Amino acid sequence: MIMPAVKIDPEQIILDKPLFDPQAFRLNDEQAEIIASARRLGQTVFAGRAAAYDRDAKFPTENYRDLHRTGLLGIAIPKKLGGLGADYQTYAIAAAEIGRYCGATALTWNMHVCSTLWSGPLADDLDMDASTRAEHERRRAIHYKRIVDDGAIYSQPFSEGGAAAAGGVAFGTEAKPTKGGWLVNGKKIFASLSGHADYYGVLCTEIAEGEKASRRNTLYLALPAKADGVSVVGDWDPLGMRGTVSRTLLFKDVFVPEDAALMPRGVYFQAAMRWPHMFLTLSPTYVGLAQAAYDFTVRYLRGEVPGTPPVKRRMYPTKQIAVAQMQIKLEQVKAIWFQAITEARANPTKEQVLRAYAAQYSVMEGANEIATLAIRTCGGQAMLKSLPLERIYRDSRCGSLMLPWTAELCLDRIGREALYETGESDD
Ligand SMILES: Cc1cc2nc3c(=O)[nH]c(=O)nc-3n(C[C@H](O)[C@H](O)[C@H](O)COP(=O)(O)OP(=O)(O)OC[C@H]3O[C@@H](n4cnc5c(N)ncnc54)[C@H](O)[C@@H]3O)c2cc1C
Secondary structure, eight states, rough: OOOOOEETTTTTTTOOSSSSSSSTTTHHHHHHHHHHHHHIIIIIIIIHHHHHHHTTOOOOOHHHHHHHHEEEEGSSOOOTTTOOOOOOOOOOHHHHHHTTTTTHHHHHHHHHHHHHHIIIIITTOOOOHHHHHHHHHHHHHHHHHHHHOOOOOOOOOOOSSSTTTTSSHHHHEEEEEEEEEEEEEEEEEEETTTTTOOOOEEEEEEOHHHHHHOOOGEEEEEEETTTEEEEESSSOOOSSSSGGGOEEEEEEEEEEEEGGGGGGGTTEEEEEEHHGGGGGSHHHHHHHHHHHHHHHHHHHHOSSTOOOOTOOOOOOOHHHOOOOOOOHHHHHHHHHHHHHHHHHOSOOOOHHHHHHHHHHHHHHHHHHHHHHHHHHHHHHHGTTTTTSHHHHHHHHGGGGGGGSSHHHHHHHHHHHHOOOOOTOOOO
């Protein structure tokens, strides 16, 4: 199954077919429209810029202007606050479409969108008393207005190099209550969008004088990038996802006002316990990369990749078998992933949680397997830097390293949770 191109308008723009056909996958017209707009932008604009961002390890600033212009920066913001009002499933598929054309843009867009998805539709599912909810709605409207009106970009640094990002212990970055807000101190590593986001959506632990750190007291605070005490250090020259610019952030006595809270006290912890699919949002990018590696291979073997001689290589049986293997893997990845994003909700069943881990594992490992097969099958000329396949291959290698659901941690959790019910032990 190739994703053949179809002619869509008189200007002869040839758009790729959707990753998930709206009719076959029962997406409504509104969903299909939002997803199509992401695909259009990805294919007609982002694809052409991706090589330069990758080569120079440069943040895709121009793409963010386009995401703002098309409304996609506010994809998950409610319509009444100026956004597109997309739900989790719609966002995830739109992000996969962007991932087909520029992995770094899709991955960083995910960090940004999560600041609105987690504080928005996800928080709406969680328990809060009436006054806390009213205050949360007032606060999030401030953040959403910045995004919709001014094109503000939010990031999501939670990794610290210890066990906190895996969900094991409280975050070492601390927020000390002070008059009118908090003083934040700490360090975040691999902070995508560092130096380019307007607000860093930092996960940290609120600790009053004399208290012990607890995961229950996690706060999710939007620190202005220009606040006193915020600095970006270290260089960034990685294997893949180079345009994410994931450097190190340092916070030294950074004052943030109470309105900086993207979630009320205790709500992030509640979300992590009750809405586990919140951590599946790193996967869409890699679904897109898997499709991109497959599409490239089919076009290349048919002699149809622009900029390459029209040499056909499709007649060799070994290549046909490899393409069949890629297609089967791709369908498996897409099927389990579509099911997992469709059943994302508060209080999922144990079966749904295990499926979410399995989906994350399948996507992250599967994307790289498909990209690896693509390089072997297409051959040496296809991995030159003048073509996108080698970038897709490098970007796809990063997926299974993303905490908290790395490929290893997914295996750990599936094995343990399949064999033990809550509270069971062998003692
Ligand atoms: C391109 C890219 C962009 C990123 N962007 C962001 C971002 O925007 N925000 C952000 O917060 N992070 C980001 N990360 C960081 C990412 O989520 C991980 O935190 C990071 O890759 C961990 O690297 P590490 O070497 O410190 O891992 P380590 O903590 O040393 O872990 C190494 C491996 O050991 C395993 N492991 C870790 N903890 C446990 C445990 N408790 N039990 C069992 N096994 C464990 C995991 O499989 C893990 O992959 C990004 C990473 C990459 C590669």
